[in-house]
């Protein structure tokens with residue numbers, strides 16, 4: 451049985467810049483972990499390390515008992531760790547169904563199996579009506595949904611969502627929140643949610659890690675993050691004394 455996805459003591463240096471310093475983070479199966487922090491805090495760099503896109507300068511990444519060190523992105527994906535990108539990265543000239551099918555085939559499925567899973571996944575997500583649409587013609591919001599559907603092909607054990615709510619209205623973000631809950635509860639997938647929408651992360655996560663300038667400054671359940679002065683300082687800079695509710699940071 452595949453266990454948690456774990457980053458231990460991760461540091462990443464880009465030339466002189468330390469993007470991450472001794473960061474620890476665990477994503478449990480069937481749970482939602484939140485990763486928040488101001489611009490440039492190192493969130494995407496950590497996702498890149500967890501998915502084989504960036505080799506850490508120090509530290510290790512493991513999936514249950516298996517070390518993922520030295521694995522290429524497609525090898526990490528085949529082990530059941532999927533991700534989305536801030537940009538959708540869909541095949542824009544292909545239909546939505548084909549976008550998911552290509553992913554399934556890339557994971558080693560037969561075409562027939564991939565098509566069946568793609569159809570079932572779009573239906574499960576409530577976007578079966580998009581199957582025949584050319585991906586490049588979709589509104590931005592649907593592009594994001596399809597990108598999540600693609601990440602769920604092959605039933606990953608963990609999925610890392612990099613700013614999935616960017617550009618969404620409050621209603622769209624609320625629909626997305628319901629979907630993310632279902633991914634954890636119904637698919638039993640571990641979710642890492644990286645978001646600037648702090649309210650969304652507070653509302654959904656079992657555990658939250660807060661990064662600032664490459665270091666973990668706070669972690670814990672939503673209530674502890676909501677109450678944290680350190681987190682408030684990180685977001686508000688020197689104006690931290692102002693009585694700003696966390697929701698205002700969304």
Ligand SMILES: Nc1ncnc2c1ncn2[C@@H]1O[C@H](COP(=O)(O)OP(=O)(O)OP(=O)(O)O)[C@@H](O)[C@H]1O
Nearest residue numbers: 464467468469487488489490491492493494495496
């Ligand atoms: N390939 C790279 N080469 C050099 N510096 C990089 C590289 N990737 C990221 N950085 C730097 O590392 C730091 C962390 O960047 P990262 O994109 O991980 O932050 P982030 O928290 O995801 O930010 P945002 O919320 O704006 O997406 C930043 O200072 C960034 O400029």
